[in-house]
Structure formats: structure tokens, C-alpha cells
Amino acid sequence: xxxxxxxETLLLKRSFAIGLVGIVLCLVPLYQNYSxxxxxxxxxxxxxxxxxxQMFALSIAVLVLRKRKIETSVKxxxxxxxxxxxxxxxxxILAV
Numbered sequence: 486x487x488x489x490x491x492x493e494t495l496l497l498k499r500s501f502a503i504g505l506v507g508i509v510l511c512l513v514p515l516y517q518n519y520s521x522x523x524x525x526x527x528x529x530x531x532x533x534x535x536x537x538x539q540m541f542a543l544s545i546a547v548l549v550l551r552k553r554k555i556e557t558s559v560k561x562x563x564x565x566x567x568x569x570x571x572x573x574x575x576x577x578i579l580a581v
Contacts, residue, residue, distance in 0.1 A: 493559045496549050497566060504542035504570050510535030511577040536577060543570040 513535075514528040546566040549555065555563075 493549050493552060493555050493563075496545055497559065497562055500542045500545040500549070500566055500570075503538050503545070504566070504573075507535045507538030507540075507542060508573055508577075510538060511573075515580060532577070532581065536574065539570055539574050539577070543567060543574065546570060 510531055514532040517528050546563050549563040550560065550567065
């Protein structure tokens with residue numbers, strides 16, 4: 486089954502969960518930068534995976550926005566999700 490055929494609320498829940506995991510994965514390297522026990526290779530990999538998860542969550546939220554007939558409450562949630570994920574991606578790209 487394609488993502489475009491799924492329920493909008495289910496897609497937003499998945500987008501939220503994946504985005505939250507991506508944000509946590511991007512916060513770990515920021516914390517590890519101040520630790521003397523950190524390895525740079527692992528930090529870069531975790532940061533990249535976190536950014537990829539956030540981009541995937543952003544694409545799911547935009548997919549919900551592009552659907553034709555959705556409720557206004559779902560559309561507002563998708564707009565907020567898109568804004569928050571876009572700001573977090575920009576923050577974590579510029580924080581490195």
C-alpha cells in the first residue's frame with residue numbers, strides 16, 4: 486500500500502514519531518561535542534541519520550498537506566509539523 490492512500494492522522498503520527506527520533510539523534514552529537522570521550526566518526530554518522538530521519542518526517546508532513554480533501558484540523562497540524570521540522574533541520578545543519 487502506498488503512503489498516499491493511508492489515513493492522514495496515521496501519517497501525522499508517523500511523521501511526529503520519526504521527527505522526534507531524528508531530533509533526539511541530532512541532539513546526541515551536540516551533547517557529545519563537549520565530552521572528552523567522544524569519537525568524531527560516530528558523531529558524524531549519528532548526526533547524518535538524525536538529519537535523514539527529520540527530512541523523511543518532513544516529507545511525510547508535506548505529503549499530508551498535498552492531499553486534496555483533508556479536514557482543516559489535520560491540515561493545521563500538518564502545517565505546524567512542517568514548520569517545526571523545517572526549523573529544527575535548519576538549526577541542526579547550522580549547529581554543526
